[in-house]
Amino acid sequence: MADNGVNKGRRRFLVGATTVVGAVGAVGVAVPFVASWQPSARARAAGAPVRADISKLEAGQRMTVEWRGRPIWVINRTPEMIERTLGIEPELLADPDSSVPQQPAYADSELRSIRPEIGVLIGICTHLGCSPLYRPEPEAAVTDNWPGGFFCPCHGSYFDLAGRVFVNVPAPTNLEVPPYRFEGDDIIVGEDEEAA
Numbered sequence: 001m002a003d004n005g006v007n008k009g010r011r012r013f014l015v016g017a018t019t020v021v022g023a024v025g026a027v028g029v030a031v032p033f034v035a036s037w038q039p040s041a042r043a044r045a046a047g048a049p050v051r052a053d054i055s056k057l058e059a060g061q062r063m064t065v066e067w068r069g070r071p072i073w074v075i076n077r078t079p080e081m082i083e084r085t086l087g088i089e090p091e092l093l094a095d096p097d098s099s100v101p102q103q104p105a106y107a108d109s110e111l112r113s114i115r116p117e118i119g120v121l122i123g124i125c126t127h128l129g130c131s132p133l134y135r136p137e138p139e140a141a142v143t144d145n146w147p148g149g150f151f152c153p154c155h156g157s158y159f160d161l162a163g164r165v166f167v168n169v170p171a172p173t174n175l176e177v178p179p180y181r182f183e184g185d186d187i188i189v190g191e192d193e194e195a196a
Contacts, residue, residue, distance in 0.1 A: 049190035051183075054118065062134050064123065067189045071123035071131060072178060074187060077161055081136060082116055084147040085161045094165045095174050102126075103177035104192060112162045112177050120180050120189065121163040123150075127171040130154040136161065150175070 050067045052074060057063055059078045064071050077085070090096040096110075103112050113119050125132050132150035149160040155170045163175030179192045 049188050051186050051188050053185055054187050055185035059117075060136060062136075065189060067178060072189050073119070073121045073123045073134070075119040075121070075134075075136075075161065077111075077117050077119055079117075081148060081161050082111065084138065085149075086110055088147055088160055088164075092166055093160070094167045094169075094172075096164060098164070098174055100173050102174050104179050106192075107177045110162065112164070112174070114180075114182065118182075118187070119162060120177060120187065122176040122178055124175070125152040125154070125157055125171055126165070126173045126175065127152065127155055127157050127169075132157070132159065132175075 050065050050072070052063065052065045054063070054074055054076070057074065057076045059076050060081065062073050062075045064073055066072065088096075098108060098112060107113055107120075111119065112121075123131050130152050132152040135146075135151050136148045138146055138148055143158060143166070146158075147160060149158060150163070151158045152171065157169040157171035158166050159171070159175055160166070163177065165171045165174050178189055180187055180189045181191055182188075
């Protein structure tokens with residue numbers, strides 16, 4: 001059999017090099033394609049839990065953090081604020097026992113929170129999605145016998161410092177309580193104890 005001047009070593013090298021270049025090219029095409037199946041960083045961040053340091057949140061003060069594009073209010077209630085909130089007559093509230101499930105089971109109390117002094121609420125009115133004003137003191141004169149809480153000036157809805165809606169206002173339900181948990185001096189919004 002004649003060799004006809006074919007260099008078999010060179011042929012093997014060219015076949016091997018072509019195979020390697022083809023494999024690298026296939027991986028180069030597959031990686032962005034597979035990566036496109038993953039949610040974007042923006043989408044992941046939109047639903048990710050948010051950590052907030054509440055160690056410097058003074059009594060009576062409120063701070064706002066953003067979670068899933070919504071304002072989350074963290075309120076450090078004073079003993080007086082707690083007493084006024086617990087002292088509201090149930091008939092003044094549309095849902096005093098939070099019968100409509102708008103909070104996790106661990107926040108199913110009159111103050112709708114894990115710790116009595118720390119309230120965590122989604123700061124969006126349940127009527128048309130406005131953001132109510134923080135009016136914590138009784139002298140804010142929103143209504144007769146105002147105990148302090150949140151007032152939505154857009155349509156006149158008002159809520160107590162636990163986010164419970166008063167009767168005869170446009171808002172149909174209490175403010176929502178997001179899932180949250182404590183970790184040292186931080187509060188983690190968007191994550192329950194069980195998920196941690």
